[in-house]
Amino acid sequence: MSLLTISSLYVDFPTDDGLVRAVNGVDLSIAEDEVLGLIGESGCGKSVLGLSIIRLLQEDVIFKGDILYRGENLYLIEKEDMRKLRGKEIGMIPQNPGSSLNPVLTVGSQIAEPLMLHKHVKGSLAVKMAEKLLERVRIGDPQKRVKDYPHQYSGGMKERAVIAMGIASEPRFIIADEPTKGLDVTVKRNIVKLLKEISEKKTMLIITHDLGVAEKVCDRIAVMYAGELVEVSPAALMFEKQLHPYTGGFFNSLPSRGLKPIKGSSPSLIDPPQGCRFHPRCNYCSDRCRTEHPPMIEKNGRLVRCFLYA
Ligand SMILES: Nc1ncnc2c1ncn2[C@@H]1O[C@H](COP(=O)(O)OP(=O)(O)OP(=O)(O)O)[C@@H](O)[C@H]1O
Numbered sequence: 544m545s546l547l548t549i550s551s552l553y554v555d556f557p558t559d560d561g562l563v564r565a566v567n568g569v570d571l572s573i574a575e576d577e578v579l580g581l582i583g584e585s586g587c588g589k590s591v592l593g594l595s596i597i598r599l600l601q602e603d604v605i606f607k608g609d610i611l612y613r614g615e616n617l618y619l620i621e622k623e624d625m626r627k628l629r630g631k632e633i634g635m636i637p638q639n640p641g642s643s644l645n646p647v648l649t650v651g652s653q654i655a656e657p658l659m660l661h662k663h664v665k666g667s668l669a670v671k672m673a674e675k676l677l678e679r680v681r682i683g684d685p686q687k688r689v690k691d692y693p694h695q696y697s698g699g700m701k702e703r704a705v706i707a708m709g710i711a712s713e714p715r716f717i718i719a720d721e722p723t724k725g726l727d728v729t730v731k732r733n734i735v736k737l738l739k740e741i742s743e744k745k746t747m748l749i750i751t752h753d754l755g756v757a758e759k760v761c762d763r764i765a766v767m768y769a770g771e772l773v774e775v776s777p778a779a780l781m782f783e784k785q786l787h788p789y790t791g792g793f794f795n796s797l798p799s800r801g802l803k804p805i806k807g808s809s810p811s812l813i814d815p816p817q818g819c820r821f822h823p824r825c826n827y828c829s830d831r832c833r834t835e836h837p838p839m840i841e842k843n844g845r846l847v848r849c850f851l852y853a
């Protein structure tokens with residue numbers, strides 16, 4: 544049974560230069576207990592997709608599509624109910640812990656706040672629970688650290704703190720946006736271990752650039768290019784063989800796989816290429832790719848948007 548089902552999702556941002564089509568016809572489900580990785584280069588729409596799920600996009604956005612969570616359409620429920628759901632059922636580990644932590648409040652009080660709000664826990668108990676959470680995300684000396692301000696934390700500890708906030712109310716589903724961005728190798732390895740541990744008992748959507756995270760933590764991977772999904776596949780199979788030329792290029796462009804960049808640059812989302820959006824950068828481009836937009840094609844239990852498989 545899928546916990547979350549996204550169908551025909553379109554998200555456009557009106558700007559002075561025109562409509563930025565950040566998410567373009569995305570269909571995606573996440574099964575209960577599944578860990579889904581969402582990968583793709585900068586600006587392809589990953590965070591916008593994540594924020595759409597929890598309805599945290601700006602007001603003037605043009606939104607179309609359905610997002611069902613446990614059968615309930617998240618865009619038909621009241622704002623207030625959505626706020627409750629966000630605290631209790633769906634946890635968020637935001638991009639950039641540095642900017643999402645409030646510099647003038649202690650880390651402990653920031654973890655405690657949602658507990659008081661959603662779980663109706665009293666102040667002193669909430670701080671105790673915050674301490675326990677810091678312990679759970681392996682922050683040493685939690686009794687002391689709970690009273691620290693964010694600037695007293697290292698980068699890795701800030702990431703652990705936002706992870707603690709994301710799991711505080713024991714949500715069923717967690718969205719983590721770039722949880723290892725900007726961390727050095729050793730710290731990253733420990734955060735991956737922590738995410739793995741958390742993911743054992745949760746359904747998760749992990750947005751990442753990091754193939755290490757995708758390989759070690761995710762069951763299935765969705766690849767996004769210029770607002771569209773181009774490949775969805777069990778992680779193990781994707782690591783064995785990438786079907787879409789973009790997926791192959793993306794893997795090879797990463798430091799862990801040789802740093803060979805894909806030729807050209809990511810397209811404008813205001814005026815994306817006709818046909819297959821990847822065709823101007825693709826080594827396998829045929830005439831058909833220039834004019835016809837490829838649908839998602841099923842191939843041995845995997846999905847790929849490419850005429851090579853049609
Ligand atoms: N509020 C906004 N107004 C206009 N355009 C926006 C807005 N938010 C995002 N975009 C555009 O939507 C596109 C998708 O952005 P998004 O943040 O989802 O990318 P991403 O895949 O998460 O990239 P990164 O890996 O850098 O975080 C980008 O082209 C971005 O410029």
Ligand code: NI
Nearest residue numbers: 589590591638
């Ligand atoms: Ni992002």
